[in-house]
Amino acid sequence: MSDAVAQYNPSISVDCVVFGFDSKNLKILLIDQNGDSLNDSKLKLPGSLVRKNRDLDEYADLVLKELTGLDNVFLRQLYTFGSADRISLKQDREWIEKTYSVSIRRIVSTAYYSLIKIDHSNEELMERSHNARWYNVSSVRTLALDHYRILTKGLEVLRMELRFNPIIGFELLPEKFSLRNVQTIYEAITGINYDNRNFRKKLGQAKYLTPLGEKQKGVAHKPALLYRFDKEKYFNTRKEINLFYI
Amino acid sequence: MSDAVAQYNPSISVDCVVFGFDSKNLKILLIDQNGDSLNDSKLKLPGSLVRKNRDLDEYADLVLKELTGLDNVFLRQLYTFGSADRISLKQDREWIEKTYSVSIRRIVSTAYYSLIKIDHSNEELMERSHNARWYNVSSVRTLALDHYRILTKGLEVLRMELRFNPIIGFELLPEKFSLRNVQTIYEAITGINYDNRNFRKKLGQAKYLTPLGEKQKGVAHKPALLYRFDKEKYFNTRKEINLFYI
DNA sequence: GCAAAAGTGTTATGCCTACACCCATGC
DNA sequence: GCATGGGTGTAGGCATAACACTTTTGC
Numbered sequence: 001m002s003d004a005v006a007q008y009n010p011s012i013s014v015d016c017v018v019f020g021f022d023s024k025n026l027k028i029l030l031i032d033q034n035g036d037s038l039n040d041s042k043l044k045l046p047g048s049l050v051r052k053n054r055d056l057d058e059y060a061d062l063v064l065k066e067l068t069g070l071d072n073v074f075l076r077q078l079y080t081f082g083s084a085d086r087i088s089l090k091q092d093r094e095w096i097e098k099t100y101s102v103s104i105r106r107i108v109s110t111a112y113y114s115l116i117k118i119d120h121s122n123e124e125l126m127e128r129s130h131n132a133r134w135y136n137v138s139s140v141r142t143l144a145l146d147h148y149r150i151l152t153k154g155l156e157v158l159r160m161e162l163r164f165n166p167i168i169g170f171e172l173l174p175e176k177f178s179l180r181n182v183q184t185i186y187e188a189i190t191g192i193n194y195d196n197r198n199f200r201k202k203l204g205q206a207k208y209l210t211p212l213g214e215k216q217k218g219v220a221h222k223p224a225l226l227y228r229f230d231k232e233k234y235f236n237t238r239k240e241i242n243l244f245y246i
Numbered sequence: 247m248s249d250a251v252a253q254y255n256p257s258i259s260v261d262c263v264v265f266g267f268d269s270k271n272l273k274i275l276l277i278d279q280n281g282d283s284l285n286d287s288k289l290k291l292p293g294s295l296v297r298k299n300r301d302l303d304e305y306a307d308l309v310l311k312e313l314t315g316l317d318n319v320f321l322r323q324l325y326t327f328g329s330a331d332r333i334s335l336k337q338d339r340e341w342i343e344k345t346y347s348v349s350i351r352r353i354v355s356t357a358y359y360s361l362i363k364i365d366h367s368n369e370e371l372m373e374r375s376h377n378a379r380w381y382n383v384s385s386v387r388t389l390a391l392d393h394y395r396i397l398t399k400g401l402e403v404l405r406m407e408l409r410f411n412p413i414i415g416f417e418l419l420p421e422k423f424s425l426r427n428v429q430t431i432y433e434a435i436t437g438i439n440y441d442n443r444n445f446r447k448k449l450g451q452a453k454y455l456t457p458l459g460e461k462q463k464g465v466a467h468k469p470a471l472l473y474r475f476d477k478e479k480y481f482n483t484r485k486e487i488n489l490f491y492i
Numbered sequence: 493g494c495a496a497a498a499g500t501g502t503t504a505t506g507c508c509t510a511c512a513c514c515c516a517t518g519c
Numbered sequence: 520g521c522a523t524g525g526g527t528g529t530a531g532g533c534a535t536a537a538c539a540c541t542t543t544t545g546c
Binding site for chain 2: 014053163164192201242246
């Protein structure tokens with residue numbers, strides 16, 4: 001993304017809602033627009049203008065790769081924001097014009113959402129090179145541009161998806177996790193508190209959770225058994241849902 | 247959409263997947279690219295390039311209004327198609343360049359889907375002024391550009407939506423309909439055959455179906471009772487779905 | 493009277509919900 | 520030994536799934 005500015009299309013951008021989970025809270029990766037802690041600084045979603053004749057999807061991939069160093073992460077299109085007045089603040093407009101050296105009118109932005117297994121090893125890199133950091137989703141109140149709206153849409157879709165494609169939850173969990181972790185992530189995303197006996201009973205029926213016969217270590221309570229998510233079994237054993245709701 | 251071509255943004259278009267229902271089959275509104283029945287003719291989705299600084303949504307509305315004369319129809323964003331090679335056929339590229347007098351590179355297209363109560367009164371108009379006609383979705387095999395893929399996506403989303411927002415089904419039905427109509431539309435969209443006793447039992451629980459005490463007329467069998475969909479009751483009586491699937 | 497589609501009830505099964513206590517560990 | 524979170528079973532109610540015959544109309 002260091003090519004000559006003339007190649008950028010001043011009409012189209014991609015923005016990424018990057019979700020993570022730290023075993024307690026749902027997190028989102030945000031960038032400090034000004035790169036420092038000036039009073040005027042505002043957080044924004046990672047994103048980029050798109051070069052002419054380039055795939056939108058490819059660009060979303062690129063943004064993520066540059067930001068986190070990660071490849072092959074879960075990434076899916078969310079929604080396209082195309083109102084004429086999305087860049088209403090002068091401050092936002094100036095920031096874009098300065099950053100990309102283009103004069104803009106309206107920018108149509110296609111938003112993607114991504115699910116990341118948070119790995120503390122690359123946090124320092126993210127922060128140094130992109131001023132990117134994880135924030136609790138629940139504590140975010142405003143963002144630059146219309147990015148808060150995009151985040152809201154991301155949450156909405158995440159909630160919907162989780163109900164039917166539990167794989168969404170496991171994309172956020174590390175390789176080894178406890179059943180409690182699964183419940184916590186469901187609760188963090190849906191906002192519903194589940195009865196733990198019933199929740200575990202249901203998970204118990206899932207063929208795709210392989211117990212590792214291994215326990216948590218160094219916790220000051222009964223250590224939890226750890227599980228692994230078996231993608232293959234997941235896709236092979238899922239049954240069609242024929243239900244509908246009135 | 248008859249303004250000077252220079253105002254069009256050669257990067258962004260909207261395309262509409264317009265669904266209808268004729269009490270038997272799920273239908274889609276398609277346009278004959280060439281306006282006549284030449285051998286080379288291919289069907290496409292209704293759509294348009296978007297003018298600079300105009301809302302995407304507004305444009306989708308406009309396309310529909312021009313096409314059907316209808317206002318305030320159900321219209322929702324579907325997906326944005328942005329691969330670099332979506333206009334792979336020379337024939338398609340030439341058609342676009344000729345129609346809009348612009349030279350194009352890649353076009354990012356935001357697709358919308360719309361649900362229409364088919365009214366035979368405006369069919370002639372649609373056909374004369376836009377070469378638009380209803381086709382059975384199940385008999386469509388190919389379309390111009392990547393429009394078949396867009397249709398497929400539309401169907402996929404329609405299926406998903408119907409399960410949780412039954413309102414989708416009633417957008418396609420006329421004011422007065424029989425319970426059999428409801429079942430047929432569910433079957434047409436989901437591809438599942440429902441047991442009619444169970445299906446009706448479930449519908450019987452819905453508060454939003456008001457019986458009109460009126461019967462079908464002129465049918466060579468036991469006439470069905472007619473119902474009306476009560477939007478207000480629908481939104482007031484729907485209960486939250488807390489379920490999730492493993 | 494016959495063809496064609498509308499309409500109707502019961503039973504078995506499985507899923508969801510609600511609910512309270514013991515267990516293993518670190519300090 | 521105590522604080523902390525992990526882990527467990529049962530019973531009642533409700534929704535689903537499977538299944539076949541009668542009714543009303545037009546011709």
